[in-house]
Amino acid sequence: MNVQEQIDRYISEQVPAKREDMQELHRRIRKTSPSCELWFLDGRNEDGKIVSNPNIGYGSQTIAYADGETRDFYRIGLSANTTGFSVYVMGLEDKTYLSETYGDRLGKAKVTGYCVKFRRIADIDIDVLEAMVASHIGAAP
Template identity: 60%
Template structure:
């Protein structure tokens, strides 16, 4: 199955209003990160589910403690049981997202690399966009 169809099917499989909100976020993120799109189905090599499926945008080289590296996305978008998660990968300071954007985002939980919220109406979309733009700048 081609990539665009996988992503469209994934978004279409979500219940409303999550479906429309994920589509709006997908469109917004693609305008910010027009390069390298990918879809991860959440399964490992043994076809066992290890994470929620997610859409990845951009590209960076992730470095692991043992010295290994691998190509990975910079921004991720995923449905979760209670709402939507936006992943901003590659930020070294694990407190930066929460300290810089947490109070301005609205009703969202913010970890070292994840912004999780129930619905778009609960958050400030301009602040989310600013966090995504910051994340893209980190992977350059």
């Protein structure tokens, strides 16, 4: 199964209300960068153990670790969770940037160092979320 098929399956497995919001979030993120690389992580580690929620990734960057190792990873992530959705902005150096730049304008969302969590699209200003994604999906590493 290719990445797009995995993404389609993941979205289709959501309950109807969450599925509609997730399809809209996926459509808007894709609109910001239609040719970006797509990722799908099923939430399992190399031993097959579930360690996180499945997530869809958009864009690409190389992450460098303290030990000198590097790996490719996505820039923006989207995941359904028990209470709603999480949108991840990876590779931020300043862990206050998201909350200071977007926090007051996003609406009813919890903003952490690299994550925006919300229940439904109706709770947030989707245009602000889309602008946040657009400004980071193609950012220089």
